[in-house]
Amino acid sequence: MKNEQFNNRDVSNEYFMVDIQDYPTEPWDKFKRTLKRTFRIELFVGLWVVMREMIRFDIHTVSYPEEKMPIGPRYRAVHEMKRLWESDAERCIGCGLCEKICISNCIRMETKVDENSRKEVSEYTINLGRCIFCGYCAEVCPELAITHGGEYENASEQREHFVDYAAMLTPLDKMKAGAQQEFEGFGAITPHEDESVKKTPLSY
Amino acid sequence: MEVAYLIETVIKIVVVLLVFSMLAGIGTYFERKILAFMQRRLGPMNVGPYGLLQFGADAIKLFTKEDIIPSNVVAPIFKIAPVITAATAFLAAAAIPFLPSFTIFGYEVHPIIADINIGILYILGMMGVGLYGPLLGGMASANKFALLSAARGAAVFISYEVVTGLSILAPIMMVGSLSLIDFNEYQSGGFTDWIVWSQPVAFILFWIAAFAETGRTPFHLIANDHEIVDGFGTEYSGMRWGLFFIGEYANMFFISFVIPLLFLGGYGDGSFLGALGLLGKMAFFFFFFLWTRAAWPDVRPDQLMWLCWKVLMPIAVLNILITAIVLM
Numbered sequence: 167m168k169n170e171q172f173n174n175r176d177v178s179n180e181y182f183m184v185d186i187q188d189y190p191t192e193p194w195d196k197f198k199r200t201l202k203r204t205f206r207i208e209l210f211v212g213l214w215v216v217m218r219e220m221i222r223f224d225i226h227t228v229s230y231p232e233e234k235m236p237i238g239p240r241y242r243a244v245h246e247m248k249r250l251w252e253s254d255a256e257r258c259i260g261c262g263l264c265e266k267i268c269i270s271n272c273i274r275m276e277t278k279v280d281e282n283s284r285k286e287v288s289e290y291t292i293n294l295g296r297c298i299f300c301g302y303c304a305e306v307c308p309e310l311a312i313t314h315g316g317e318y319e320n321a322s323e324q325r326e327h328f329v330d331y332a333a334m335l336t337p338l339d340k341m342k343a344g345a346q347q348e349f350e351g352f353g354a355i356t357p358h359e360d361e362s363v364k365k366t367p368l369s370y
Numbered sequence: 371m372e373v374a375y376l377i378e379t380v381i382k383i384v385v386v387l388l389v390f391s392m393l394a395g396i397g398t399y400f401e402r403k404i405l406a407f408m409q410r411r412l413g414p415m416n417v418g419p420y421g422l423l424q425f426g427a428d429a430i431k432l433f434t435k436e437d438i439i440p441s442n443v444v445a446p447i448f449k450i451a452p453v454i455t456a457a458t459a460f461l462a463a464a465a466i467p468f469l470p471s472f473t474i475f476g477y478e479v480h481p482i483i484a485d486i487n488i489g490i491l492y493i494l495g496m497m498g499v500g501l502y503g504p505l506l507g508g509m510a511s512a513n514k515f516a517l518l519s520a521a522r523g524a525a526v527f528i529s530y531e532v533v534t535g536l537s538i539l540a541p542i543m544m545v546g547s548l549s550l551i552d553f554n555e556y557q558s559g560g561f562t563d564w565i566v567w568s569q570p571v572a573f574i575l576f577w578i579a580a581f582a583e584t585g586r587t588p589f590h591l592i593a594n595d596h597e598i599v600d601g602f603g604t605e606y607s608g609m610r611w612g613l614f615f616i617g618e619y620a621n622m623f624f625i626s627f628v629i630p631l632l633f634l635g636g637y638g639d640g641s642f643l644g645a646l647g648l649l650g651k652m653a654f655f656f657f658f659f660l661w662t663r664a665a666w667p668d669v670r671p672d673q674l675m676w677l678c679w680k681v682l683m684p685i686a687v688l689n690i691l692i693t694a695i696v697l698m
Contacts, residue, residue: 213662220404
């Protein structure tokens with residue numbers, strides 16, 4: 167595909183006025199319009215279109231529980247807490263920026279100084295009933311500790327099942343297996359996205 | 371002989387009732403599947419293989435749902451209205467020959483419950499009475515959408531019933547009988563004997579009126595979902611609503627039998643092939659009901675009345691006049 171059609175933004179010679187005729191007022195003109203509409207057999211065009219789609223059988227349904235659409239890395243689902251690759255320790259340094267920036271005030275954290283005189287998170291909760299999944303907490307985090315995961319199947323008996331710090335934290339065995347999914351960064355595109363993008367509207 | 375006739379009739383009634391109640395259920399499955407395919411969807415897939423048992427699940431749901439009678443409705447009328455729709459739909463089936471007569475265990479069976487001499491008049495009358503279901507149900511519902519639907523039903527009914535009656539008059543004049551058996555015998559000579567060749571206008575008119583009669587999509591304005599919720603069915607729940615549904619689908623099947631019997635040769639000479647032909651034609655007309663639902667928009671009530679009174683009725687009257695002159 168060449169770039170010329172995108173660079174040429176001058177559409178003045180492509181716009182045209184649609185020829186809309188006045189509504190007929192005379193009975194004879196009305197009768198002629200009725201005849202024209204009746205015998206233009208547009209109804210059968212509609213019938214043919216749906217029949218063609220039925221014969222072509224190009225079904226676009228995703229039968230959801232069995233197959234799932236790939237989800238973009240930018241998707242903002244329930245939060246995850248990441249660990250350091252080197253030491254398997256928690257990345258969170260307890261700076262409290264996420265708590266400050268949270269516009270729905272749903273993050274609460276308590277910190278203390280541990281025996282190594284490092285700051286340590288003692289309590290960390292996210293009230294998912296209030297969270298609007300704006301992504302500010304993940305954006306502001308200086309350590310890439312809190313990120314959004316891709317888990318959107320959140321059915322549970324209680325909301326509290328998702329706000330537990332231990333539940334958000336990458337499990338140790340997953341960490342040992344080196345399977346922690348790193349956040350690809352803001353602006354990351356969905357895999358194979360360029361295959362599904364056809365044409366920008368500018369070229370129409 | 372008298373006892374045998376009685377037993378035969380009772381058996382036929384039970385068979386027709388069971389088969390068409392069942393078909394009405396399966397009809398909903400076909401409708402959902404075909405609409406889905408035409409809109410590039412899959413339709414019901416999860417209950418049974420390819421969703422085949424979906425209508426069973428629907429039936430269980432309808433039967434076990436609570437039957438709610440709202441507090442402001444006229445309860446006796448509200449309760450009886452769905453029964454009218456379903457009962458008249460099945461009553462109309464009494465004069466329809468579903469298959470040619472066949473011999474079983476040396477006993478000749480006529481697959482028509484009563485070959486009365488006013489056949490088609492009786493069928494149209496019964497289907498006309500079926501309108502009392504939506505009308506009474508809508509007026510008794512104490513719901514403005516239901517009331518609107520009842521008013522529309524009455525207005526539309528007068529319009530299309532005129533077209534139905536007048537369009538069918540010309541073929542009746544040719545055949546000289548109202549019985550569907552006589553219609554069939556008139557056309558039993560084969561493909562070229564079909565009434566549709568001599569009465570194409572009446573065929574088209576009757577087909578259009580059949581859409582209004584069954585309330586299918588181009589004229590689906592009695593229960594037009596996007597305008598008046600579910601119309602007369604708004605306040606109904608459970609099996610009472612299900613009876614409306616069964617009545618509507620049974621009506622679709624019966625009218626799909628009547629159109630080929632009247633115009634397209636019916637079951638022909640009565641052979642096995644002819645019987646298959648009738649079922650095939652019925653299937654096509656039923657399919658066409660679903661096909662139009664996927665393709666065509668709905669018309670407004672005033673457009674339907676305009677169409678019936680100002681276009682179809684004059685054409686029907688002209689058709690009768692020309693037929694009469696030719697027959698003379």
